[in-house]
Amino acid sequence: MTDILYLRLKRNIEFSSMQEVRLKDIAYLTINSDKLQKSLGNMKIYQITQKDKEIVVIDSFLIIKYLTEMHPNLEIQLLGPEQTIIRIKKYKKSPSVLIVGFVWLLLFIGTAMTIMNFHYDVSMQEVQQKLHFLLTGEENEYPLWIQIPYSLGLGAGMLLFFNYFFKKKFNEEPSPLELEIYKYQQGIDNYVSYYENKLNNGNDPF
Structure with missing residues (x-):
């Protein structure tokens, strides 16, 4: 008997660096067997390494190819997006208060000048x-x-x-x-x- 897996990839997801990516992390999946669904959900799909910079794209075709190799009798029905974009979060320093204040002041002055010039023109x-x-x-x-x-x-x-x-x-x-x-x-x-x-x-x- 052929099991049918319904698979819908998540469009965007965030991960920390050096993290293991499993199928359930990047996709919603359902199948008539709870045991098989749990097994497929915990299947390792990708390993984030230091070589990955900020973005990793996982294509649905490659996931289907990988799953059919592991489970030849599995029928996969793909729904929704065709790729999942993994954004890798890296530690960033908090912005300086001086820089934030300078940018805020610059935007404030620029906005005020724009409004005043508009009123002068009309x-x-x-x-x-x-x-x-x-x-x-x-x-x-x-x-x-x-x-x-x-x-x-x-x-x-x-x-x-x-x-x-x-x-x-x-x-x-x-x-x-x-x-x-x-x-x-x-x-x-x-x-x-x-x-x-x-x-x-x-x-x-x-």
Whole structure:
């Protein structure tokens, strides 16, 4: 009787250096035999060594080839991603407070200059002055009753747009920044998978 193994690889996973990678670590698997499922899950797939830098790509074809060699009567049904990208975590020093402060100050000044230049380009002050004249019939060079709420609303709008206040989120929806980071990470993963397959050129890493 042929056993059917349903296998779904995890897209991304993190490991420490010099760690043994087992099938259950990089994939979800299910089979009608609990004993065989446990045995397959504990099967060693890869050994992370010092030669591995930061990323290791495990291709599903190589896993299927390896499993069929060990279990000829096993039928494998692959679901989901075709590769697992292992990111190797290495010890990193905590960033310097001075460097973090300098970067924060640089971003703060750059953002402030961008906002001020935008308001200057669209003549925001003149618009607010004319709005004040239309509503009150009086001319005022600094209509603070408009400018102060506008400034507070600008800050609140940015918080709502990015959906973050320090580490707290207002709702479960991803922010535009998170979506851009996700797209960027997908691009990196696709490039890594393509480059790794091209580099290996069919060589078996097991």
